[in-house]
Amino acid sequence: MKQVDETILEVKNLHTHFFTDEGTSKAVNGISFTLNKGETLGIVGESGSGKSITSLSLLRLIPSPPGKITGGSILFKGEDLLAKTEKQMRAIRGNEISMIFQEPMTSLNPVYSAGEQIAEAIRLHQKLGKKEAWNKAVDMLRLVGIPSPEKRAKQEPHELSGGMRQRVMIAMALACHPEVLIADEPTTALDVTIQAQILELIKTLQKDFGTAVILITHDLGVVYETCDRVAVMYAGKMVEYTLAKEIFTNPKHPYTIGLLNSLPRLDLDQEELTTIPGTVPSPYDMPKGCSFAPRCAHARRICEQAVPDLESIGPDTKVSCWMYTPQWEKEYEAEKKVGVQ
Amino acid sequence: MFVFIVRRILQTIPVLLGVSLVVFLIMQMVPGDPATLLAGEGATKETIEMIRHQLGLDRPILYQYIDYVIHAVQGDFGESLRSSRPVLDEIMVRLPVTLELALASIFITVVLGMVAGIISATKQYSAADISIMIVALLGISLPSFWLGLMLIYFFSVNLQWFPVSGWGTFRHMILPAITLGAGGAAIVARMTRSSMLEVVRQDYIRTAKAKGLKEHVIIYKHGLKNALIPVITVVGLQFGALLGGTVLTESVFAINGLGRLIVDAIRTRDLPMVQGGVLIASVIFVFMNLAVDVLYRYFNKRIDLN
Secondary structure: OOOOOOEEEEEEEEEEEEEEOOEEEEEEEEEEEEEEOOOEEEEEOOOOOOHHHHHHHHOOOOOOOOEEEEEEEEEEOOEEHHHOOHHHHHHHEOOOEEEEOOOHHHHOOOOOOHHHHHHHHHHHHHOOOHHHHHHHHHHHHHHOOOOOHHHHHOOOHHHOOHHHHHHHHHHHHHOOOOOEEEEEOOOOOOOHHHHHHHHHHHHHHHHHHOOEEEEEEOOHHHHHHHOOEEEEEEOOEEEEEEEHHHHHHOOOOHHHHHHHHOOOOOOOOOOOOOOOOOOOOOOOOOOOOOOOHHHOOOOOHHHHHOOOOOEEOOOOOEEOOHHHOOHHHHHHHHHHHHOOO | OHHHHHHHHHHHHHHHHHHHHHHHHHHHHOOOOHHHHHHOOOOOHHHHHHHHHHHOOOOOHHHHHHHHHHHHHOOOOOEOOOOOOEHHHHHHHHHHHHHHHHHHHHHHHHHHHHHHHHHHHHOOOOHHHHHHHHHHHHHHHOOHHHHHHHHHHHHHHHOOOOOOOOOOOHHHHHHHHHHHHHHHHHHHHHHHHHHHHHHOOOHHHHHHHHOOOOHHHHHHHHHHHHHHHHHHHHHHHHHHHHHHHHHHHHHHOOOOOHHHHHHHHHHOOOHHHHHHHHHHHHHHHHHHHHHHHHHHHHHOOOOOOO
């Protein structure tokens, strides 16, 4: 029997904007999703779609100024993180919600040993002594599969390989057994073989610790292998939110379909890779209607006039597209009447 | 580390040989003959020749130089032409004064400069930041002799807080140390500020924040140690400039230090004294550089010592 899903994180209508001299960039423009205990949610989208800003917003790590969370709520275990004081946030960061970043090369402090950087988080949140924290850091390094962890703990980041540094980052993030782990493109900077190992490691540790994971990636293959559910982001908005397996077999949003078609396939004899025509709109100059409309082959008048809501179209699927609304057919009739092609 | 230090010490030998040779040659080339100066006005040609012979100045330059090096290695820099006392003795009387002055001003350079730089960086574009940067700009632009004179005028003559000149007590040290250290402090403040601003944008600072660390732990533990790496270089170079600066400061405050000793020696063509003084100053400079390298290594283990 399926156990009742327990929501740990619920994001509602999150807006994060950047106020710069060039104007206001709505990097995250109304994102909503829920994350259940122990579940893995993938957030996919191309560069600039707002996925990293979403993840930084969750921990309130947006550089401010120029960035600011301008609206919405982030409910963690029922409490709104946006209402918490900085001190309360510090007790959550690295302890209950922790984060792994894209660049293992630069995300570790070059002047402190790997062990010291892990032990620091343990000392801070678990109030352990220096010696105990160090021993725990060594245990964590062993857990993430670093050989001879006693020796490695004393080494500095420049003495470790990229894969090993990402393991150190994972050890650091999981040292305090967080309930939510945000992994922002954890494997993008790594070799393919190392990528698989790191993903496998995150999956294993997630099972052991019961951690919920938000995996941010632009790699659909990674989503397929690791995620339960997936949110597709485009230009600061969520365009599709569904089960990971659904997205490969039954994608709904034209952007998602375009992404899947752009994947190189070995089973087809392709001369050229399929691409989505056009480019992502500038964050300072968003279209009035659906932000994907200028690139969408199906776009009708209504798409350019109004932004579609993210609506449920099945038990596990939400999509933000006029095509799946009752208005779509009406629009078709209307267009025929006025003679729009 | 030990091997590194030993190797660096050995490397100083050719440097010092080079310095001594350059100083030696320059002193040969400048107009003015020590023998003529020593003999005084109206001396006969014979007397001058005799003095020249006594001093060994009539021998080929190369012999003079080799002779000089052999003696210098044994700590014998010859005798001052003016006072007829051993050069090393004279230097050793003056050296502690100059070192005290240099250390006091390097203290001002480092402490004042770094504190100002950190305040500036952490409160970027605030009133404090802007004021500090304006003062720093003044600090770099003002010539030290002028600053020294102004300090004497306001704090010694008008307010009578500090003695006008001389050396000996802590109160004597303050104005000369500020005069000498101000320029360096300004440079260090600007360097610390820009380096700190650079560092706080790094990914590992974001990691430290994501860990839940407090703001001051992030700045002082994770930021400062990285930001200090370029600052150390500047401080090391400043120490070199400082040794030159002591000449001016010692003159303004009438302090009997090494700088004034060398200047006086140059003026009177006291050849052995100039050579000895410059050589000792070079030794200090070279060892300061060594200290900077060792510190560098301490702050940044990525630096390959080999």
